[in-house]
Amino acid sequence: MSAAPRWHSSGIFCVFALLLNIPLSAGADTLSHIRETQTITIAHRESSIPFSYLADGKVPVGYAVDICTKLADAVKKELKLPQLKINYLAVNPSNRIAAIAEGKADLECGSTTNNSERRKQVSFTIPHFFATTRMLVRSDSGIHNWIDLKDKKVAITRGTTTVKLLNDRDKVRSLNLRFIEGADHAESFGMVEKFEADAFAMDDVLLYGFRANAKNPEKFAVVGDPLSTEAYAMMLRKDDPAFKELIDKEMGRLMTEGEIARLYDKWFKKAIPPRGANLNMPMGMLLRDNLRFPSDKVAD
Numbered sequence: 001m002s003a004a005p006r007w008h009s010s011g012i013f014c015v016f017a018l019l020l021n022i023p024l025s026a027g028a029d030t031l032s033h034i035r036e037t038q039t040i041t042i043a044h045r046e047s048s049i050p051f052s053y054l055a056d057g058k059v060p061v062g063y064a065v066d067i068c069t070k071l072a073d074a075v076k077k078e079l080k081l082p083q084l085k086i087n088y089l090a091v092n093p094s095n096r097i098a099a100i101a102e103g104k105a106d107l108e109c110g111s112t113t114n115n116s117e118r119r120k121q122v123s124f125t126i127p128h129f130f131a132t133t134r135m136l137v138r139s140d141s142g143i144h145n146w147i148d149l150k151d152k153k154v155a156i157t158r159g160t161t162t163v164k165l166l167n168d169r170d171k172v173r174s175l176n177l178r179f180i181e182g183a184d185h186a187e188s189f190g191m192v193e194k195f196e197a198d199a200f201a202m203d204d205v206l207l208y209g210f211r212a213n214a215k216n217p218e219k220f221a222v223v224g225d226p227l228s229t230e231a232y233a234m235m236l237r238k239d240d241p242a243f244k245e246l247i248d249k250e251m252g253r254l255m256t257e258g259e260i261a262r263l264y265d266k267w268f269k270k271a272i273p274p275r276g277a278n279l280n281m282p283m284g285m286l287l288r289d290n291l292r293f294p295s296d297k298v299a300d
Contacts, residue, residue: 049209093159132226
């Protein structure tokens with residue numbers, strides 16, 4: 001009597017995931033699922049310039065998107081796939097963590113800060129950028145630093161780490177800030193444009209991006225002493241060491257072989273779509289050091 005066929009549980013799961021189009025759960029084997037479906041799903045942002053945004057059409061572009069495309073190529077090579085389809089999933093600050101934790105996407109490629117609270121739900125690869133928290137104001141507003149915000153309206157984007165920073169500053173300085181939430185960064189910036197808010201507090205590089213792409217950039221200024229340093233990194237599911245090891249290894253290669261530096265020049269020091277704006281933002285010291293000695297460890 002012949003033995004009954006033996007099936008690997010992860011293989012069965014991946015086949016059912018393919019047939020039923022269900023997301024992977026935490027701890028699932030991402031590489032096996034990608035091999036079975038020949039598809040990788042990348043979560044992207046729609047207005048996080050220059051990291052991940054829509055310029056023309058539906059395909060996202062940006063510094064983080066370019067990096068994730070190279071990460072996808074590494075997955076394709078590792079799995080020896082003849083082809084690998086990339087599915088794009090639009091996310092925002094409110095649902096981006098859930099998209100990864102619930103298996104709706106394999107990588108989140110945007111401007112997400114790696115911190116201890118988020119690491120309870122997801123994993124992060126090596127940071128691709130370090131930002132500081134400042135604010136964007138109208139150039140004629142008379143606002144130059146945080147103390148000038150007393151009794152004023154401040155736009156913040158729902159689901160971002162900026163809220164706690166401003167609350168802490170508000171308590172220390174008794175500024176009596178009035179917060180207005182935007183669904184995404186574009187809406188928050190729009191509040192300053194429309195005189196609905198006096199300032200938009202967010203990571204400096206995103207503010208420079210909105211200023212550079214505004215119809216009249218000279219009408220806006222990025223001001224304020226830095227409140228914090230934020231390490232941006234790609235999110236991936238927790239408890240999947242094989243996938244994280246592959247992604248970390250490729251990120252390290254991109255850094256040490258100069259590919260990240262070239263992508264940085266492309267998106268931060270040259271004209272970018274859709275209007276040919278140039279952020280003209282030199283690479284910061286922390287990122288330069290991380291390119292030399294890649295590490296996923298960050299200070300919380």
